[in-house]
Amino acid sequence: MSDEKRIVKALKDHLNAKGKPLFVSNSIRTHKYTVLTFLPLNLYHQFSRLANFYFLIIVLLLQFKWAPISANAALFPLVIVIGISAIREAIEDFLRWRSDQRVNATPATKLVNGAFTECRWDEIKVGDIIYLKKNEQIPADAVFLSSNESSGTAYVDTCNLDGETNLKIKQAIKETLQLTEPQALINADMQVECDLPNNNLYVFNGNIRVNGSQHPLDDAALFLRGSILRNTNFAIGLVVYTGHDSKIMKNSCDARTKRSLLERGLNWKLISIFITILCLSLAASISGFIYEQKTINESMVWYFYRNKENRRNPPYAFFILFVSHIIVINAMIPISLYVTLEVVRVFQAMFVTMDSEMYDEEIGVGCSSRTTNISDDLGQIEYIFSDKTGTLTRNVMDFMKCSINGKIYGSGITEVGYAAAKRQGLDVEPPKKNQKFYDEKFSQLLKSDTPEMVKHFLLLLSTCHSVIPEKDDTQPYGIIFQAPSPDEAALVQAVADMGYVFKERGVDYIKVEINGEEKKIELLANLEFTSARKRSSVLIRHPDTKKCIIYMKGADDTILKRLKEETDLEIQTRQHLVEFSNSGLRTLCLAYKELDEKFVQDWLARYKEANCLVVGRDEAVSKVSEEIEKDMNLIGATAIEDKLQEGVPDAIDSCLKAGIHCWMITGDKMETAINIGFACSLLSSDMVIVKINEETIGADIDKAEAAVGDLALVIHGAAIPDLLDKFVDRFIELTKRCHSVICCRVSPLQKAQIVSVMRQKTKAMALAIGDGANDVGMILEADVGVGISGKEGRQAVLASDYAIGKFRYLKRLLLVHGRMNLYRNIECIFYSFYKNMAFTFNQMIFACYSHFSGQTMYDGVLYTIFNVFFTSVPIVVYSAYDRDISLEAMMEYPELYKLDGKKKWLQSYPLFLLNLLYGVVHAFCAFYVTFLFCGNFVSHDGYQITLAEYAVTVYQCVVAIVNIKIASLFKYWNWMVWLFVWGSILIYPLLVLLLDKMKISRNLAGLSIRWLREPVYWFSTIGAMILVSIPIVLQILIMDGRNSLRNRIIFASRAKDQSKKVMSQELSDVSKINDHIL
Known part of the structure; x- marks a missing residue:
């Protein structure tokens, strides 16, 4: 193997200097992990995420004995998040591993010791000759040598590769057609030179040397791994690419990972919160440190110091305070955010797929x-x-008109032509349904002595194409014209209706039935269409005159500049092209040239030599093609309609x-x-x-x-x-x-x-x-x-x-799913930060009363489960189901997309900070409403409120407040909203009762019996809910009462206002009322 091409010898082992295989095996591996590598690699990938890495640091800090909360408080949610992702990844990778095992063990047949022997796919090597059976999947990329068809053709289904359901025809070269028996294959000295492995399914450059004679190969002679042999009893191939070198595996790499604009801005928000945590912790630590230093000799606060070392080492004491405060308020960063977003987006993708509209x-x-x-x-x-x-457009092509030798044939008007005529004020009849090419004069030309230029037109379109004829007795000519593009099929179908029926394609011939008489036309060369060439050509020997002739068709700018000289015919044809274009028709120009036999033979030798190149083939073939595709004679043009x-x-x-x-x-x-x-x-x-x-x-x-x-x-x-x-x-x-x-x-x-x-x-x-x-x-x-x-x-x-x-x-x-997904996901992200701020900022308020000692107010177990049990489900329900107006109204008023979807402030830092401010305010509400009702509380038996009881009450207020907040976001209420919003509030005291009975936490021991029975507990919760609800309701009333364009659209859609014409007129001038936009 060289650095630029691969050399494969049939039935030979390919080994390097060390005696090891030169090429990869045919075994594939798509799974990422092994039993030993799963844990370290998966953890590495997961902790590459900023939020996960942050919480890992918190867990490590909690291992110190002076940590204010148990390590389990942070470890449990982190393990849940990491564990869910790891389990999902493990299941997916196990399924990939099992699929790999099944594929590698698939039976195949290859030539071994003079006989075709069954083997496994992973036992096939480069250089092996494989025997393919009908309806069998091809195990490796292989050069097509022969089949049961004498013409050397085979049909393959490439649905597994490119999703296309139509069969592709493969063509073996003439020199290997007879190699169907094991002994003949062994006796043939075959060597293939080809491209290095690449991911282009549609390009293969190579040559094969058979008994010393070299012949070009292209993609038509290559079987691809994963395709299936159809309509062919058997085929034989020489393996050139195996395993991960095969084209299907080269295409299996992940495409560019796209991250949404919201997610790209999420890391900066996380960094902002982290900086906030550091600043708050620093301020609290300084305050606590100053208090420590002032009271260091006061015996009344002896319990304040963790150990004697702290007294002798102030920097260490400050460090402990600083880290303790970070730990206490670390939950300002929502650990559940990424998981919530993933779940929400799965639901959103599912609803897109399920949308019957x-x-x-x-x-x-x-x-x-x-x-x-x-x-x-x-x-x-x-x-x-x-x-x-x-x-x-529909990509359903109808041959409508043509220009031949300066004359236009074909009647009727197209949809685009009709629209253009109406714009000009012309009175024309609309296009007829299912109309196609029809011209009485042209029909007469075909019946009588057909002009020579018309014959060239018909013969060109029946030979210069890449159509594959498939037998089908139900069709008019017993054939279905399978083509890589609808244009080709339309043109071949059109000339078939005119008496030139394309019947069969062989290695070196084309069969065309001309007015009922089948003629076998010698095919000398086929210069295929590419997007770079913008033309295709075919070199044939004329069936009647036996002269060599090249036919060419392609884009008008490409063909016209290759004509011999400008003539009146070219001028007329250019005018016809403009006329066709004005009717919205797709045009192609046609040209031909008769060639000298000696020139053709010399050119064919150069063309074959260029095609045998592996490196630089395209440039060499293009250069040789230019020699023959010039000084052409114009025939005319075709015009095809592609309806909108x-x-x-x-x-x-x-x-x-x-x-x-x-x-x-x-x-x-x-x-x-x-x-x-x-x-x-x-x-x-x-x-x-x-x-x-x-x-x-x-x-x-x-x-x-x-x-x-x-x-x-x-x-x-x-x-x-x-x-x-x-x-x-x-x-x-x-x-x-x-x-x-x-x-x-x-x-x-x-x-x-x-x-x-x-x-x-x-x-x-x-x-x-x-x-x-x-x-x-x-x-x-x-x-x-x-x-x-x-x-x-x-x-x-x-x-x-x-x-x-x-x-x-x-x-x-866009207008329905795009708009809804955007505002839902923005609220999902902002709400996640808001609820954690409302929950965590109480720790900072508590710090003011605990002399910034770095102690936590919440019980460790309750601290751990806040995001899991009490706030996770309502936001998922909101992000998956909520909508502000009906789906029909979103379609009817596309202006809403502009007003909502493109407003950058929806994702801006000011709005982000506003939501955090809401969290801070609501934290104060929860803390001080509880303080108002419970601060001086003394029970009937003389007990004062404990810290645990106070914290449990604050916790309940926070749960109620954040769920009231999410409830205010809902515009579309159904049973799920009622169930999960109110259920999340009411489940809290039940869970506290359960934790008490299970004796998981000492702080909660006996609390359910003593405290949950007290009316002040419930008064605090109700009071917090009322206090928070009042400004939320006022805000909704104020925002809905604004005379903004958005509100007018929404209210009109909700009320099904009958004055839609007035609204439409107003909407057409959106730019004039931008000052009213939200």
Whole structure:
């Protein structure tokens, strides 16, 4: 094996200089841990989290004998949190281990000692020859050698790899077709040179040397591990990649971990609280230390000193005080926060998946949440970057028109053409349902003497493609045309209807039935389409003239610049292309050239040599292809309609009203893109539309900057490199003004670059949505990636965070789930800090009465279970179920998304500090209401209140107060809210009673009998609840009484106000009333 390529010899052991295997085994391991490594590795990962590490330090500090509370008080919740995560991780990893064992033990068949012998998958090595049976899963990446089909074809199901359900055809090279018997395989001297292992499922560069003769290999000759052999009795392959070197395993690595904007800001909030703890502890320690020094010789406070060492060593005494106060108030940081958020997000993801309103019955697909980390980011989207074909359109192609030799054929009007005509005030008939290509004149041409150029047109479309014919007797021609893109299938289907039926593809031939007569056309070379080439070509020997001819089809800008010379035909065709584009039709240009036999043979030798390269193949093939794909003769153009998806205009209009900037990024012509933009409500007649082209980029930017009014940009792909480099700052400022931007003639790489630059420069949340492999780059670059289950495979879905069936469901995903998830999760985070502040700050108040001695007020057991039993469930119920208005109203008033979702103050430090202040105030309420009722209490039998009884009462007040607070957040009450809010309050005295009976804590011994019977205990609780409820109710009344736009929307939706027309008019002018926004 070299540093640049892999060399594999058939039926040979590949060993290094030390006699060890040169390549990895076919055994796989996806589990992370072993029995020995689980505990240390899992603990390392868990304590990498800031909050977990903090509580670990607290637990360690509690090991000192002078610690004010038991170590169990902090250890128990930490063990619970760490334990839950560890158990979940252990179960998941055990399932992965068991899956690995099952996969590695799967039976397979390989050639051993002259016979095909059964073996396990993990016994297969690089260089082995494997025998594959029908419906059997392929155990390793292997070069396809032969099959039971004489043509050397085999069908594979790649659903496990890319999610695509249509079968893929694999083609063996002609030189290995006959190698089906063990002895023939042993006698053949075979060596493969190929790429080093990589993760590209669709690219394989290599060559195979058979008995000294070298032949090129590509991805069509490679079986991939995990795919399944279908419709083929058997196939034989030579293993080149095994185990973790196989392409499916190379693709199994984790994608970029996305963290939500809320979570990214969470660490800073945790650090802020930690600094607060240090400051409070320092102040309390100084006060306590001063008191100690003043009273050091006073015998009346002898119990104040922990030991004699403290008296002789003041710094040590101060250190003990400082650490003690940190321990006492450490619970200001909520240990349950991360667990709560994880649970909440699981529920939110589950509700997204279960939403029946986003289930598409046509394709039988609902919305699926492929991640739980970024559910709240859906409520903060400011930019949507959308593909066009298959995303905004149906990706159901209908051949509508064509231009051949300067004449247009085909009648009818498209949806986009109809919309354009109506904008111009023209009176035209709407498009007919299910209309396709029809032209009486063209039909007559096919029946009589067909012009030579028309024959070229038909033969080109029936041969220059990558369609796979599948036999199906139920179809008109007994064939289903399986194609990598709907465009290809539509064109092949169209010429089949015209009498040129594509029948079969072999290694070196194509069969086409021409007007009922089947002809076998010699295939000399096939130059396939790529996004970089933007064209495909086929070199054939003409079935009638036997001349060598190259046919080429592709994007108009690519084909037209490869023509021999400009002619009247080219001028006419350009005009036709503009006419087609104005109707929203997708266009391709067609060209041909007859070639000299000697030139062809010389060129084929160079082409084969380039294809045999492993390193630098693409560049070499591209260079050789340029030699033949030039000086072409124009035939004409095709025009295909791709209708808009249902609900797209409404979805885009709603997103624009929600304050989201909408971008359409497409590879289509500028005219096509603009007309599609109008049809889908991305553009409107009252917008100032500025086009930016490469040649006039500076002047175009000046024009856009000087424009007054609602601005929209239409950008040509050739201008994007300069816009993202030289003019990037001006470009970013321009796009901030634009509600709509269209980018046309854009490559997949440019899509990703646009999203990346916009996300980094604007610091705004970006969502990218697409349906094809060319959208994967921008989906991965965006903060939120959405894949559409379309006709171009499932690569986009597999790379996405959320998957939907149609673009229109994006509206509900953002306006309903996104908005709700955002405000729920913000409240979840703020409430978690608030309740812990309300609980813990009582310790600081108590410190004032205990001379800052660093002692705790609460019992250790109760201190431990505060977050677990009394406050955890209500916030989860709130974050999973609550909503302020009906789901229908959220869809009807998208402005709410703008008013709520994009308000940065919702996550700001001032609001965070305000919630902490609430906690401090409510701590004072709990402490001093208890003091008011119980401070001078003397029971009927003469006993005064003890510290334990006082602390238990304060604790009960805190539990009641924080649950009243969460109750005030609920807008949607149901039985669960009543049960868990009031249940959390009422369960406290029952739990105290239980702890007393169990004799777990000395502080609680006998307390339930003595104290819980006293009326002042219950008066304190009720008094605290009333005291806290009054300002909460007043705040709600004041906020709801404000004449804000948000309140008017909410009240209108709740009351189902009939004056919606007046409201809609008011909403259209949101910018004029920003001063009323919350």
